[in-house]
Amino acid sequence: KNQVEQSPQSLIILEGKNCTLQCNYTVSPFSNLRWYKQDTGRGPVSLTIMTFSENTKSNGRYTATLDADTKQSSLHITASQLSDSASYICVVRGGSGGGADGLTFGKGTHLIIQP
Amino acid sequence: DSGVTQTPKHLITATGQRVTLRCSPRSGDLSVYWYQQSLDQGLQFLIQYYNGEERAKGNILERFSAQQFPDLHSELNLSSLELGDSALYFCASSVSRLAGPNTGELFFGEGSRLTVL
Numbered sequence: 001k002n003q004v005e006q007s008p009q010s011l012i013i014l015e016g017k018n019c020t021l022q023c024n025y026t027v028s029p030f031s032n033l034r035w036y037k038q039d040t041g042r043g044p045v046s047l048t049i050m051t052f053s054e055n056t057k058s059n060g061r062y063t064a065t066l067d068a069d070t071k072q073s074s075l076h077i078t079a080s081q082l083s084d085s086a087s088y089i090c091v092v093r094g095g096s097g098g099g100a101d102g103l104t105f106g107k108g109t110h111l112i113i114q115p
Numbered sequence: 116d117s118g119v120t121q122t123p124k125h126l127i128t129a130t131g132q133r134v135t136l137r138c139s140p141r142s143g144d145l146s147v148y149w150y151q152q153s154l155d156q157g158l159q160f161l162i163q164y165y166n167g168e169e170r171a172k173g174n175i176l177e178r179f180s181a182q183q184f185p186d187l188h189s190e191l192n193l194s195s196l197e198l199g200d201s202a203l204y205f206c207a208s209s210v211s212r213l214a215g216p217n218t219g220e221l222f223f224g225e226g227s228r229l230t231v232l
Binding site: 031032034042043044045046049065089091093101102103105106107108110 | 117119146151155156157160163171203205207209219220221222223225226228
């Protein structure tokens with residue numbers, strides 16, 4: 001069964017600190033993995049996409065990694081800001097069957113940045 | 116701005132009632148998806164339409180139905196509402212070509228917050 005597990009479920013850190021969010025998946029065959037940021041009460045917005053051949057990709061203070069062998073991805077946030085407070089959702093595309101173009105969603109990590 | 120428009124933004128109604136949520140996808144996107152997000156829960160896939168046809172169905176209740184019109188806008192109909200239907204309902208769109216490159220990026224609207232009293 002295609003599954004995407006994210007950890008931690010929630011995280012509180014102080015402004016200026018770094019943090020790393022984890023995403024483990026069992027989706028096979030794998031097509032790509034995308035991280036979305038969802039501000040409270042808003043729709044998710046894509047941060048970055050990782051394909052099979054990519055190990056690391058940065059988008060400003062956000063750096064995503066992918067280990068296709070262990071089926072793990074991480075999202076590292078550097079020098080956190082109050083505006084980083086949001087839910088971060090890992091979405092994996094691939095696999096057979098399933099709904100919505102083979103997209104499997106994680107439940108998200110709820111990140112709170114405290115001043 | 117994602118380019119996806121959802122109306123209404125907020126809706127308060129009573130149990131047993133029926134509501135319709137509307138979604139206009141990004142210009143040129145053929146696929147529309149509906150998701151439900153209850154308080155502190157993840158996004159639950161409800162249904163997908165591609166160019167007017169139902170393409171995939173998720174955990175959508177029989178009391179719920181949707182359609183996509185020739186101009187590609189979509190409506191989600193929720194009937195016999197229960198307290199547990201209170202949630203944020205998101206519409207998303209994508210190019211979703213049936214063949215060729217498709218990164219699968221979804222563009223989400225701002226959501227319709229439904230409160231059932």
